[in-house]
Amino acid sequence: MSNIAKRQTSTLDKVLRVALYVTLLAMAFVYLAPFIVMLLTSLKDVEEIRTGTLLSLPASLDFYAWGKAWSGACTGGTCEGIAPYFLNSFQIVIPAVLISTIVGALNGYVISHWKFRGSNFFFAALLLGCFIPFQVILLPMAKTLGWLGVANTTSGLVFVHVVYGVAFTTLFFRNFYQAVPAELVKAARLDGAGFFTIFYRIILPISTPIIVVTIIWQFTQIWNDFLFGVAFSGFDTQPVTVALNNLVNTSFGGKEYNVDMAAAIIAALPTLLVYVLAGKYFVRGLTAGAVKG
C-alpha cells in the first residue's frame, strides 16, 4: 500500500497532472471563447465594437442590439427582427418532433418485436436512408410539395422533417427495444394482450429514457436545420436559421455586428437551453446514432 501511495505523489506525476489541467482548461477557454465574444459583442454599441477588440468588455450593458435583433432588424425584405421566424421554428419543430417520435417508436417496436418477412431488410434500407446527402432529394421533394399544394408552407416543412427524421427515430427506438427481452412480449401475448395493448401497457411505460433522447435529438436537428428551411419555406414560413442567415448577409446600411450576434444567440438559445438542462440525454442521442446497438 505505501508503495502505491508514494508513487502517486512523485514529482513527475505532480507536474504531469498540473500540465494536464492547464491543457484541459486552456481548451475549455478555446471552446468557450466564441460564445463569450458573441455575448460581449451583443452588449456593445457600434462605436465600442469599432474601437475595442473581441474580448474587451462593454462599457455599459446595452441591450439595444437584442431588442433590434428580436423585433427590428431587417431579414431580407422585411424589418421585423427574427421574432416571427423564431415562432415559425416552433411551429415547425413541435409537430415534426412529436410525429416523428411517435412513428419512430412504433416502427422500432415492430422491427424489434414483431418481425415480419423483409422487416430487417427494410430496416437496413431505412438506415442507409439516414446517410444520404439530402441534395439528392431536394429537387423531387420540391416538386412533390408543389403537387401536394404545401410548397412554402409550415405543413410542408413538417412533412419533410418527419419523412427524413423517421429514419433516425426508428433507429433510436429499435436499438432500445432490441434490448427489451422478447420474452416480455411473449408473456404479454400469452396473457392475451394484442399489438397495441402490449405497446401501450408494457413497452411505452419503460421507454421514457429513449423518448427523452429522441425528442431532444429531433428538436436539436430540426431547430438547427437550414437546408430544408431555405429550400422549402416561403417568405413568411422561414425558420429562424434562415432568417438569421438573411439578417447577417443583408448588406443594408452599416454592418451591426452587435445585432448579428444577439440574433445568433437568440437563434441558438432553445437548443443550448435543452443541452444545458438535459445534456446527458443529448450526448446519449449523439452516441446512439454513432455506436449502433
Place this chain on the structure above:
Amino acid sequence: MANLVIENVKKRYGQNEILKGINISIETGEFLILVGPSGCGKSTLMNSIAGLEEVSDGRIMIDGQDVTFASPKDRDIAMVFQSYALYPNMTVAENISFGLEMRKVPKEEREKEVSRVADMLQIGHLLKRKPAQLSGGQRQRVAMGRALARRPKMYLFDEPLSNLDAKLRVEMRTEIKKLHQKLGTTIVYVTHDQIEAMTLADRIAVMKDGEVQQLGTPQEIYDDPANLFVAGFMGSPAMNFIPAQVVEQNGVCALSLKTQSNVVLPFPKPDALSGHLGQTVLLGLRPEMITEPQPHKEGLEFVVKADIEVEVTEPMGADTMIVTRIENAEVNCRSNPAYSAQPGDTIAMMFDTSKAVVFDCETEERLDK
C-alpha cells in the same frame, strides 16, 4: 387440463430445419420434460406449442382441438420464462392480474384470484412491489403466480430455474413438483439440466438436432437409453462407455475388456451380441455399477471382480468417485468413501453388468434392444 398431441411438427428457417418432424403425445395431467443440449430445438418446440412461433408443417392438438394456427391467447396456456419476463412497470399484483384483465375478468374477481395465488406461493407481502425490488427467487415465484392466476389448461415452463443459485434451484424444484401434484395440470417443461428432468418428469423427451431421440419415463430413459446420446446425456456423472470385444465364453457371447488384466464380463442378453462376435462394441455401464467389492453381491450372476489402476479420486461426501482408464476410455466408478484408494494404486473393483447396455461404435445405436 388437457392432453397434448404433437404430430409430425416441423419448423424451418430458410434451409435450416430446426424441428425435423416431432411426434409427442401426453395425457392430461402429465408432466412432460423436454431436455437436450442447447440448439436441439426444445425451445422452438415450446414456442410452437405456445403459438409464439408458427410451425412449418404438422399439427398440434390441445384437448382434442387443433390449435396449430390458433393465436397464443386463444390456446389457454400459461408460460413461465427463463428470464421470468415480469412486466417491469407493474407491481407484483398487477403482474399477476394482467392476464385476467386482458380476459375481461371483473376487478373483484381479479383481486380474489391474486390473493389466492399469493397465498399459495407465499408472496402476499410482495404484492405492492415492483419486479426490480425483488430477489431472484421472489421473481421466480411471481412468474409462477402469474401463470397460476389464469388457471389455464396447460403450463409451459421454459428453463424456469436456470437463473437461480444452486440451493434455491433445488428448493424451487421441490416446490414445482408439489404444485404439480396439488393442481394436477398438464405441464410441459424445458430444461437442459438432466437432474431436473429426472426428478420432475412423468415422461421425458430427450431431443437432439431437432429430433426426439427417446420419449419415456425417467427410469426408462435412465435404464434403457435408445442410443449413445441419450445414455450419455442423462445421469451424472455420465454413463461409462468402454470399448469391449465380443467373445464367446462357455458357449454364450460375453464382453472382454482389458483392465490391469483381461476380464470377461457376462452380458444379460448374450444373443444380441452373437452377430458381432470378434468385433469391438461400446459397453455402457453406469458408475454405480462399478463399485468396491461388496460381500452381498459376491457370486451373483452378472458380477465380476477385476483389478483397476486408480488415476484420480474425487470424494463427493456420500460416495467417492474413482477414476480409472480402460482401453483408453475414462471410467468413473462409484465407491464407498471408506474404501481407501490412492492415485497409482491397483485395487479390486466389482463390475455389475446386470443393467449394462451395448452400443455400436459406428452408428451409436443400441445393439441389445
Place this chain on the structure above:
Amino acid sequence: MTTKSANSGSGMTQSRRPARLSLADWMPKLVMAPTVITTIVCIYGYMIWTAVLSFTNSRMLPTYKFVGTAQYERLFENDRWLVALSNLGVFGGLFILICLFLGVMLAIFLDQKIRAEGAIRTIYLYPMAISFIVTGTAWKWLLNPTNGIEKMMIEFGFEDFKFNWLSDPDMVVYCLVIAAVWQASGFVMALFLAGLRGVDGEMIKAAQLDGAGIFTTYRRIILPSLKPVFFSALVILSHIAIKSFDLVASLTNGGPGYSSDLPANFMYTHAFNRSQMGLGSASAMVMLGCVLAILIPYLYSELRGERHE
C-alpha cells in the same frame, strides 16, 4: 380445418393455415406501412428521380430530353465544381484529421479522473448543440479581417500580426475547417470517452500487472480496442463534411468569388438559383456516390458483425 392428405403418401394429418388473416396479424405491417411508403418514394424513388434528371437537359423545369452523360461532362469541365471538389478534399481531410486528433486527445485527458470532468465535458460539447448557421455567424465575426482576431492580437502587442484568411481565396477554406472543428471535435471527444469508459477494466489491470505503463497501456491495449469507435467517428465526420452546406452559406457564402464553395453549395446554387436542374442533379449524384463509397463498406462490416452475434 384439417384434411387427411391421402394422396401425399405420408399419411400424416396436416393442418391448413386459415385463409383469412385477422386484423391483428396485419397490424405490424399496417403500422410500418407509412414509413415503408415514404422510404421507398421519398428516399429511393427520389434518388432515382434525381438520377434520371441528371441525364436530361432540365433547366428551370424538369424535361425528359435525355442527353446522356452530357451534364456530367459539363460538371467536370466546370471550374466552380472542380474548386468545390478540391475544397471538399482539403476541408474534409483536415476537418476529419484534426477532429479525430483533438477528440482522442481530449477524451484520454478527461479519462484521468479529472475534477469537474462533467463541467469541462459540457463545455467541449456545447457547440454540437447549435446550428452551423450560428457557428458561421460567430466565426465570421471572429475571423473578420480587420476587426476580429487580427485586431485583438495587434492590441496585445503583436504589431505585424496578419490574419485575413476570410478574404483570401487561397486560405478561406481553412476558415471553414476552423469553425467546423470547433463545432464537431467535442462530439468526437464524447464518442471516444464513451468508448474508453466501456473498455474492460480487468483488461487494463491485466496490462498493468504485466508491467505496462500508462502510455503503453493506452497505445497497445486501450486504443486498439476502440477501433469500432474510430470507424464510427470517421464515417460520421466524413458524412458531415460531404453534407456541409449551412456553414459555407453563413460563414463565407462561397466567397470570395466561389473560392470556398463546397459541392453541396454548388448543387443548391445551380438547382435552385441558376435554373440548372440537370447540372445540379448531376452534382447531387456525385455527392451521393462519395457518401456511398464510404458508407457501404462500413455498413457491410457492421451488419456482418451483427449476424455473427
